[in-house]
Amino acid sequence: MVGEGASWQATVIGRSEIWPVHQRVAELGGHLRTGLEDTFYLPDGAKADSNGPLIEKLAEYARNAGREVASPQEARGMFGLKYSETA
Numbered sequence: 001m002v003g004e005g006a007s008w009q010a011t012v013i014g015r016s017e018i019w020p021v022h023q024r025v026a027e028l029g030g031h032l033r034t035g036l037e038d039t040f041y042l043p044d045g046a047k048a049d050s051n052g053p054l055i056e057k058l059a060e061y062a063r064n065a066g067r068e069v070a071s072p073q074e075a076r077g078m079f080g081l082k083y084s085e086t087a
Contacts, residue, residue, distance in 0.1 A: 007078070009033060019043040022058060026065035032058040 002008050009031040012018040018039055026032060034054045040047050048054050059069045076083055 007031065011038070013038045015039060015041050016043065016045065019057075019061075023061045023064065026058075026061045026067060029067075032062060034058055 010021055010025045011033070012021045022032060022034070034057075035051045036048065036054070039054065042048055042053055042057060062069055070078065073083065
């Protein structure tokens with residue numbers, strides 16, 4: 001029910017059950033986000049010690065879906081934000 005061209009994401013919190021949702025969101029064109037506030041665990045059950053491994057896994061999921069990760073500049077453009085060195 002998302003309108004054509006709409007920006008969307010799924011926010012999922014949990015353990016192993018969140019990873020298939022992240023992959024499907026990537027396949028359907030949604031934005032991906034994660035952090036230790038959402039899960040401490042990677043898909044294989046290993047505990048993440050920082051956000052880095054979680055982000056790396058989402059980047060892998062995006063690439064598996066034929067997408068590339070946006071640069072900070074590209075992400076700002078998607079949301080109509082302007083870059084400011086003072087912000």
